[in-house]
Amino acid sequence: MSKENEQIQRIMSGLGCSEEEARSIYEYDCEVDHNSQCEYDLSPEKAKVAQKFTHTGTRKMKETGLRLTKRERKPNKLKGAIIEGLCGFLSGNNELSIENVAVLNKERQISFEIGDEKFELTLVQKRRAKN
Secondary structure, three states, X not given: OOHHHHXXXXXXXXXXXXXHHHHHHHHHHHHHHOOOOOOXXXXXXXXXXXXXXXXXXXXXXXXHOOOOOOOOOOOOHHHHHHHHHHHHHHHHOOOOOEEEEEEEEOOOEEEEEEOOEEEEEEOOOOOOOOO
């Protein structure tokens, strides 16, 4: 059995149609496979319009609504006060001979040295528990 007859038999069993209908479907499929002009193809004018709509081009940021500016964080005055207090305490503590006290982040981190050792102190505020 040739490949054409196998395809026609498959179309007949799958669609439950006569041999004539299956043969016309097979011929149409062959035309489509070989990029021939078919009756359901768009006219050249409509093909141009369809091509115009399929090319989207590049997106503009105004159209997408994305915000590219970085959100300004509200200052946490309590954490800032705690860091300043800890910095003052470490600077004034003569018992441990703490040197080079520096605030790395005004609401989060302090660095200092004791002798040859370097330390960093990080302040973390925990969120309230959800009830």
